[in-house]
Amino acid sequence: MKILYISTxxxxxxxxxxxxxxxxxxxxxxxxxxxxxxEGFAQNENEVQALSTFFLPNVGYFFHRHKExxxxxxxxxxxxxxxxxxxxxxxxxxxxxKVLFWGIKRKKDKVVICDVLNVSxxxxxxxxxxxxxxxxxGIVTDMPGIGVGNDDANTxxxxxxxxxxxxxxxYLDKFTHYVFLTEQMNNAINTKHRxxxxxxxxxxxxxxxxxxxxxxxxxIVIYAGGLYERYGLKLLVDGFIKADVExxxxxxxxxxxxxxxxxxxxxxxxNIIYKGIRPNEEVVEAELKATLLVNPRPTHEEFTMYxxxxxxxxxxxxxxxxxxxxxxxxxxxxxPYVYLFDKGETTEGYAEVLxxxxxxxxxxxxxxxxxxxxxxxxxKNNIKQAKxxxxxxxxxxxxxxxF
Numbered sequence: 549m550k551i552l553y554i555s556t557x558x559x560x561x562x563x564x565x566x567x568x569x570x571x572x573x574x575x576x577x578x579x580x581x582x583x584x585x586x587e588g589f590a591q592n593e594n595e596v597q598a599l600s601t602f603f604l605p606n607v608g609y610f611f612h613r614h615k616e617x618x619x620x621x622x623x624x625x626x627x628x629x630x631x632x633x634x635x636x637x638x639x640x641x642x643x644x645x646k647v648l649f650w651g652i653k654r655k656k657d658k659v660v661i662c663d664v665l666n667v668s669x670x671x672x673x674x675x676x677x678x679x680x681x682x683x684x685x686g687i688v689t690d691m692p693g694i695g696v697g698n699d700d701a702n703t704x705x706x707x708x709x710x711x712x713x714x715x716x717x718x719y720l721d722k723f724t725h726y727v728f729l730t731e732q733m734n735n736a737i738n739t740k741h742r743x744x745x746x747x748x749x750x751x752x753x754x755x756x757x758x759x760x761x762x763x764x765x766x767x768i769v770i771y772a773g774g775l776y777e778r779y780g781l782k783l784l785v786d787g788f789i790k791a792d793v794e795x796x797x798x799x800x801x802x803x804x805x806x807x808x809x810x811x812x813x814x815x816x817x818x819n820i821i822y823k824g825i826r827p828n829e830e831v832v833e834a835e836l837k838a839t840l841l842v843n844p845r846p847t848h849e850e851f852t853m854y855x856x857x858x859x860x861x862x863x864x865x866x867x868x869x870x871x872x873x874x875x876x877x878x879x880x881x882x883x884p885y886v887y888l889f890d891k892g893e894t895t896e897g898y899a900e901v902l903x904x905x906x907x908x909x910x911x912x913x914x915x916x917x918x919x920x921x922x923x924x925x926x927x928k929n930n931i932k933q934a935k936x937x938x939x940x941x942x943x944x945x946x947x948x949x950x951f
Contacts, residue, residue, distance in 0.1 A: 652679075658683075840868065842871045
């Protein structure tokens with residue numbers, strides 16, 4: 549199969565260059581997901597060409613980067629002017645003609661895959677695939693306009709929806725196939741009942757870890773990600789304090805509004821340590837040596853229905869046991885491999901579960917972590933997940949009803 553994958557994917561070298569030029573660059577989770585999926589397609593004997601809309605603002609009047617090849621993926625960067633309004637129109641037009649000419653030549657076994665959050669690109673891509681009669685698969689990793697930054701408490705919902713989000717919602721139901729992270733996404737987006745598959749995440753099939761070097765003097769609990777109260781951070785910290793387990797520390801990595809409150813907690817409780825924003829390699833190394841990795845995200849928030857946190861997959865493949873809330877989008881097949889906040893999403897409920905897990909024997913914790921790692925590597929690796937998607941597309945292509 550010939551795959552044209554349109555996203556913001558960049559090579560590892562380009563990613564490092566972006567970090568040097570723009571220290572605030574923080575799209576590592578998106579880059580990792582897209583890279584692993586593309587590598588999975590390539591290793592399933594597909595011809596993969598990645599068309600990248602990646603853009604760095606600190607490059608003068610025009611951004612241009614030569615195409616690259618990495619791990620079987622050809623990455624072509626779209627040259628782009630450094631003027632926002634013009635760039636939006638330029639990307640739409642460029643993607644339209646690129647996909648149109650690519651699609652009408654040797655149509656057999658061709659498919660376009662597009663990140664649905666890439667507004668300018670998707671608008672042009674959908675128009676072009678409609679004309680060329682080429683399948684257009686939408687990868688949906690997040691719901692437009694629904695997220696931690698969107699709070700209806702003090703803002704009128706209609707006013708807070710950006711123009712880009714409105715355009716996004718206009719074309720969301722116009723793909724021929726879908727890849728969703730959760731079943732709930734399908735219910736909300738796929739109003740025309742097009743073929744879809746749920747793929748909640750993926751891990752690197754080549755992921756290797758050193759022998760678990762778990763600390764014996766102290767038990768370390770780690771949270772890494774956005775520091776928002778709506779992500780359950782206050783509940784986690786309060787629950788950890790209330791659990792009051794000896795020789796334990798809570799380490800928090802990341803950034804967000806909760807950092808201000810966290811400073812007060814750290815002053816009053818020496819075993820709560822804010823590590824700040826650290827390189828991904830350093831965070832992963834810390835996760836490998838930790839006792840427990842935790843995701844306290846509350847389940848009542850709307851955005852939790854439409855997400856499967858990538859951190860859960862990263863946590864599980866580390867071999868360190870995971871404690872998470874019972875997320876609506878998490879299939880029950882995960883339950884035997886993680887510990888669950890199943891005593892209520894309150895300070896007392898979190899404290900009870902933390903107290904229980906943190907007093908379990910080392911051997912039991914290590915066994916739980918390694919079972920999770922082996923299961924997720926066997927069943928959710930990028931090669932197997934990419935194969936599921938390509939087999940799904942081959943099967944559904946027989947209908948030939950795209951629009």
